[in-house]
Amino acid sequence: MTRAFSSATAACAALSLLALAGCSSGTEATAGATETVDIELVDQMTPASTGLDELRWVATEPRNIDPAFTGTGQMIYSNMCENILVQNPDYSVEPNLGAVEQPDDLTYNITMRDDVEFWDGTPMTAADAVWSFQRQLDPNLGSNFQVYVKNVDSVEQTGTYTWTIKMKSPDAMFGPLLATGMGNVVSKAWGEANPGKIGTADGGLMCTGPYVLESWRAGSGVSMTANPDYWDAERAPLTPRVEFVFNEDPASVIASLSTGEIDGAFDFALSALEQLRSADGTVTFGPSLAFWNLHFINVEDGPLNLEQRQALTYALDYQGIINGVLKGTAEEDRALTPKSSWGYGEQIFQEAWEELPTGRQNLEEAQRLIEAAGKPSETFKVAYSTSSVEAGQIATAVQAAGQSIGINVELRGYPQAQFSPIYFDPAAREREDVDMYIMNGYMDAIPEPVAWYLNFISSSNGNFANVTNPPTDEWMVEASRTLDDDARAELVVQAQQYWIDNALVMPVASPYTRVYTGPGITGAPASDTYRVFPWAAQVGADQ
Known part of the structure; x- marks a missing residue:
C-alpha cells in the first residue's frame, strides 16, 4: 500500500x-x-495583521548558514532555505517543496513542486533536490545529519520533478527528518559554481524561501529582504526586511530589547526574565x-x-x-x-x-x-x-x-x-x-x-x-x-x-522555549520549530 x-x-x-x-x-x-x-504554553503567538517597516532580531553569529548544518545558523537560514517537507509550530509535518510517498518500507518517492523558482529566477527541479541531498552523504562535508543518512542505499532522479531514495532497511525517522535541514534544497547550478562557499559570509546562498539573503557583515549581522516572487502566497512575508543583529552580551541584549532598538529574541538570558516581563513588550512561552x-x-x-x-x-x-x-x-x-x-x-x-x-x-x-x-x-x-x-x-x-x-x-x-x-x-x-x-x-x-x-x-x-x-x-x-x-x-x-x-x-x-517581542509585535512561533520553519515571514504588527 x-x-x-x-x-x-x-x-x-x-x-x-x-x-x-x-x-x-x-x-x-x-x-x-x-x-x-x-505559564501558558502556546505553539505560536496571535497572528499578525500587517507587516512592520523592518524587523530587528537578536542572534548569535554562526560559523555558517549552510542548511546542511545545525547550530546557531538555523534560526537565520530557516527563513531563506526551505525543506522538502515543512514542520509547523505545533510539530506537525506536511508537504512543502515536495510531497513524499512510500510504496513500501524501503522506498521514498518524492515529487517536487513544478512552480517554484530560486531567487535568481531559475526553476527548482528534482536535480537540485538530489544534488542537495547528496551533499548530506559526503563525509568530507561533515553535515550534522550524517548520522541519519547512513541507512540510505541509493538516490536516483527519475524525472524532471521526481526522484527516489532507497533505504538499506526500514527507517522510522527518515521521513520526518525531510522537514529539517536534511531535506533542504539549494540551487545545484549555483552551488557547483560556488564550491566551498555555501552559507559563508563571502559566499552566500541560493534558495527558494520567503526571504533573500542581502548581506552578512562579519561581527555585525545578517540582512534579508522579502522575496517578491515567493511561490506560497499564504506564507508570503509580511515585513519587507529583517535584520539579525549579532550580540552575545546578555546585558546589552536586554538593554536593546527594553529600549526597542531590537524587536525580538528567542531564548533570551533568563537573568533578564523579570526585567523583560516588566517591559512594554511581551514574553511568550512554548513547548520545546x-x-x-x-x-x-x-x-x-x-x-x-x-x-x-x-x-x-x-x-x-x-x-x-x-x-x-x-x-x-x-x-x-x-x-x-x-x-x-x-x-x-x-x-x-x-x-x-x-x-x-x-x-x-x-x-x-x-x-x-x-x-x-x-x-x-x-x-x-x-x-x-x-x-x-x-x-x-x-x-x-x-x-x-x-x-x-x-x-x-x-x-x-x-x-x-x-x-x-x-x-x-x-x-x-x-x-x-x-x-x-x-x-x-x-x-x-x-x-x-x-x-x-x-x-x-x-x-x-x-x-x-x-x-x-x-x-x-x-x-x-x-x-x-x-x-x-x-x-x-x-x-x-x-x-x-x-x-x-x-x-x-x-x-x-x-x-520551555521563550520569546520576547516588542510592543505591538506578534506572529512569532513560540515552540522551538523556529530552527526549521520560515518563522520571520509571519511576524508583524498586531493591528
Whole structure:
C-alpha cells in the first residue's frame, strides 16, 4: 500500500497551563528563587495583521548558514532555505517543496513542486533536490545529519520533478527528518559554481524561501529582504526586511530589547526574565525539545565508579535549579530525552518514566551510596560554557552536590569556541581531561527519541561515556528500523533504563522555549520549530 508522508500529530498539546511553584534553594547556584507563576504554553503567538517597516532580531553569529548544518545558523537560514517537507509550530509535518510517498518500507518517492523558482529566477527541479541531498552523504562535508543518512542505499532522479531514495532497511525517522535541514534544497547550478562557499559570509546562498539573503557583515549581522516572487502566497512575508543583529552580551541584549532598538529574541538570558516581563513588550512561552543534561565522560577510566556517579546523581538539587537558575521556566526531566519528545507510545513512555529515579534529589540515598562505595581519591572535573550564565550556575550546583557527599569537584569554564569541540571531538575531551560535560541541547526538531539516542552510540562522536560495546547500540539501531510505534517505544525505554542504571547521564530539566517581542509585535512561533520553519515571514504588527 502506498503511504503519503505527512503528520498531523503534535508532540505537545497546543495549550497547557502550568502552575510553577518557586522555593528557595540551599545552594549558591540557585539563590534568588522565583515566585509562583502561571505559564501558558502556546505553539505560536496571535497572528499578525500587517507587516512592520523592518524587523530587528537578536542572534548569535554562526560559523555558517549552510542548511546542511545545525547550530546557531538555523534560526537565520530557516527563513531563506526551505525543506522538502515543512514542520509547523505545533510539530506537525506536511508537504512543502515536495510531497513524499512510500510504496513500501524501503522506498521514498518524492515529487517536487513544478512552480517554484530560486531567487535568481531559475526553476527548482528534482536535480537540485538530489544534488542537495547528496551533499548530506559526503563525509568530507561533515553535515550534522550524517548520522541519519547512513541507512540510505541509493538516490536516483527519475524525472524532471521526481526522484527516489532507497533505504538499506526500514527507517522510522527518515521521513520526518525531510522537514529539517536534511531535506533542504539549494540551487545545484549555483552551488557547483560556488564550491566551498555555501552559507559563508563571502559566499552566500541560493534558495527558494520567503526571504533573500542581502548581506552578512562579519561581527555585525545578517540582512534579508522579502522575496517578491515567493511561490506560497499564504506564507508570503509580511515585513519587507529583517535584520539579525549579532550580540552575545546578555546585558546589552536586554538593554536593546527594553529600549526597542531590537524587536525580538528567542531564548533570551533568563537573568533578564523579570526585567523583560516588566517591559512594554511581551514574553511568550512554548513547548520545546530542549534539555539540560550532565554527561559523564569516559566512565570506565574516570575518577568516579558507578556507585559514586549514582550518589552524585541523587545529591543534586534539581528543583532548586528549576526554580532558581531556570526561574521556573522548565519542567522536571528524568531521561536522556524529555517528555516533549514522546511523539508516539505515550503510555509506554509515561509508565517507564514513573519508574526512573532520576531528576529528584534524595540525599539519604546519596549518602548511603557514597558510604558503601567510599569517597573518590581523584578530583572530578566539570566542563561548562562561560557564555551561558545558567551553565555556570548549574556547574556550581554540581560542585555543591559533590561537596555535600565528599566528592571534590573542580569547575572548568570554557569560551564557546573552545567548549563546542568537547562535544564534537573525542580527542578534545581527552586533551581537556574533563569528566563531565554540561549540555544545554535540543533535539533535531522532530519528536522522536531514537533520533537523539543515535548521537550517542559507540560509533558516534557524541559517545561521551565511551562504554565498551553497550547493548544500547543494538537496541537503537533496531529501534530506528522499527516502524511499529509501540514496539519502538519499548526499545527506547529499555535504552533509557540502561543509561540511568549505569549513571551515564544526569538529566536536569527540560526548558520551555521563550520569546520576547516588542510592543505591538506578534506572529512569532513560540515552540522551538523556529530552527526549521520560515518563522520571520509571519511576524508583524498586531493591528
